[in-house]
Amino acid sequence: MLTTEERQRYRRHLQLPEIGEAGQLRLKNARVLVVGAGGLGCPVLQYLAAAGVGTLGIVDADKVDMSNLQRQILYGPADVGQPKAATAAHALRQLNPLVHTEVYNCRLMLGNVRELVAQYDVVVDGSDNFPTRYLLNDACVSLGRPLVSGAIYKFEGQVSVFNYQGGPTYRCLFPQPPAASEAPNCEATGVLGVLPGLVGTAQATETLKVLLGIGEVLVGRLWMLDALSFQSRVLKFPRRPEQAAINLDTANPADYADLCGVGISTVSAVELRELLQSGHPPFLLDVREPDEFAATHLPGATLLPLATLEKGVASIPKHHPVIVYCHSGRRSTQAIDLLQNTYGFTNLQNLEGGILAWQDTAEKVA
Amino acid sequence: MNLKIALFGIAKEIVGQPELTVTAPEGQPVHQLLEQLRTDYPALRQLSSLAVAVNNEYAEDAQPLQERDEIALIPPVSGG
Numbered sequence: 001m002l003t004t005e006e007r008q009r010y011r012r013h014l015q016l017p018e019i020g021e022a023g024q025l026r027l028k029n030a031r032v033l034v035v036g037a038g039g040l041g042c043p044v045l046q047y048l049a050a051a052g053v054g055t056l057g058i059v060d061a062d063k064v065d066m067s068n069l070q071r072q073i074l075y076g077p078a079d080v081g082q083p084k085a086a087t088a089a090h091a092l093r094q095l096n097p098l099v100h101t102e103v104y105n106c107r108l109m110l111g112n113v114r115e116l117v118a119q120y121d122v123v124v125d126g127s128d129n130f131p132t133r134y135l136l137n138d139a140c141v142s143l144g145r146p147l148v149s150g151a152i153y154k155f156e157g158q159v160s161v162f163n164y165q166g167g168p169t170y171r172c173l174f175p176q177p178p179a180a181s182e183a184p185n186c187e188a189t190g191v192l193g194v195l196p197g198l199v200g201t202a203q204a205t206e207t208l209k210v211l212l213g214i215g216e217v218l219v220g221r222l223w224m225l226d227a228l229s230f231q232s233r234v235l236k237f238p239r240r241p242e243q244a245a246i247n248l249d250t251a252n253p254a255d256y257a258d259l260c261g262v263g264i265s266t267v268s269a270v271e272l273r274e275l276l277q278s279g280h281p282p283f284l285l286d287v288r289e290p291d292e293f294a295a296t297h298l299p300g301a302t303l304l305p306l307a308t309l310e311k312g313v314a315s316i317p318k319h320h321p322v323i324v325y326c327h328s329g330r331r332s333t334q335a336i337d338l339l340q341n342t343y344g345f346t347n348l349q350n351l352e353g354g355i356l357a358w359q360d361t362a363e364k365v366a
Numbered sequence: 367m368n369l370k371i372a373l374f375g376i377a378k379e380i381v382g383q384p385e386l387t388v389t390a391p392e393g394q395p396v397h398q399l400l401e402q403l404r405t406d407y408p409a410l411r412q413l414s415s416l417a418v419a420v421n422n423e424y425a426e427d428a429q430p431l432q433e434r435d436e437i438a439l440i441p442p443v444s445g446g
Contacts, residue, residue, distance in 0.1 A: 151445060153445050173442075178415050224374065226374070234422060235417070237417070237423075
């Protein structure tokens with residue numbers, strides 16, 4: 001049953017014969033997991049909360065950065081440095097106190113994806129990297145959950161609903177997981193601020209249609225938008241049984257190697273502090289962008305941005321311990337993956353949690 | 367025949383423009399067109415997943431191309 005307050009709040013939904021009281025109750029009882037509370041996650045969460053989706057799970061391990069505010073509209077300057085998932089949940093409670101939020105201040109990993117996805121009816125992908133996208137796809141196949149996927153690049157967006165009612169999956173469209181270098185992220189390339197708004201609201205639309213069981217869901221179709229030309233097109237694609245069958249148990253673990261930590265040695269921020277004070281400090285390699293480096297970096301670190309890392313390989317020592325770091329530990333994992341597999345490095349360690357974790361320990365030390 | 371190819375994502379960066387016109391023999395299959403493009407723009411070889419759309423439908427490698435087909439090269443994007 002809807003309460004009197006809910007009837008007032010959702011009146012414009014109740015007026016639509018496609019939704020009505022039965023539909024609004026479905027939304028109230030629905031549980032949606034939103035992976036990534038960034039450019040896409042913000043508008044998705046705002047519209048799903050406003051629409052009365054009863055429970056919203058929010059997964060994000062990152063903290064709000066000043067450079068996020070140009071597009072991540074749940075956050076303001078006072079939130080800089082705060083964890084995104086909890087901050088987003090707080091903002092959503094202001095927007096609609098009738099919905100519940102569940103906060104996961106962690107990265108989606110092979111070790112937790114099954115447990116998380118299993119608790120929700122629909123999963124929305126607003127993540128910012130390929131390993132997470134493939135991991136999430138495979139988990140949704142394993143657990144039979146629809147995946148409302150959105151992705152952006154500079155001025156372009158893509159949206160589709162995978163694994164819904166026997167439709168194709170992400171792997172049917174893009175069978176081979178790309179290397180990290182094939183699609184630089186927003187930090188490296190820039191992105192039009194409003195673009196994730198356009199794409200995220202399309203994801204919210206499809207999520208509501210799936211929950212309500214109305215209309216023609218974007219299944220077997222990829223919606224593509226180019227904001228510069230303002231042309232959009234819809235690409236039809238078929239289910240490929242071999243690709244659609246791939247799930248968490250049958251996938252090649254290398255498809256999301258950096259999410260299960262295979263073959264990459266790590267060092268914690270606390271351990272690194274000790275190493276730096278020892279008589280044999282390691283070589284510190286920063287693989288972020290120059291502007292991030294200029295803002296703050298570890299003492300004595302060498303800058304080689306991930307996108308142009310290969311040009312500087314010769315300057316990385318091969319016979320002295322090297323600690324690679326970035327903002328959160330993801331780009332550095334990609335860097336180590338490249339250096340180990342292509343250039344034969346065996347002396348690399350990843351700073352777990354990146355410079356964020358380093359700053360956390362600084363706060364504790366202080 | 368002349369083929370017009372719309373480019374997206376990183377494929378647009380590699381080619382350096384949003385659209386490309388190439389000349390190819392009538393009926394050329396998709397995979398041969400891709401091979402020709404990879405010869406002209408070797409960085410395209412590094413893309414492990416690249417969907418090809420012909421007239422807004424996902425095209426298989428062997429599909430023959432006709433004059434006036436609308437072709438698009440669509441790599442996955444990962445930003446969020």
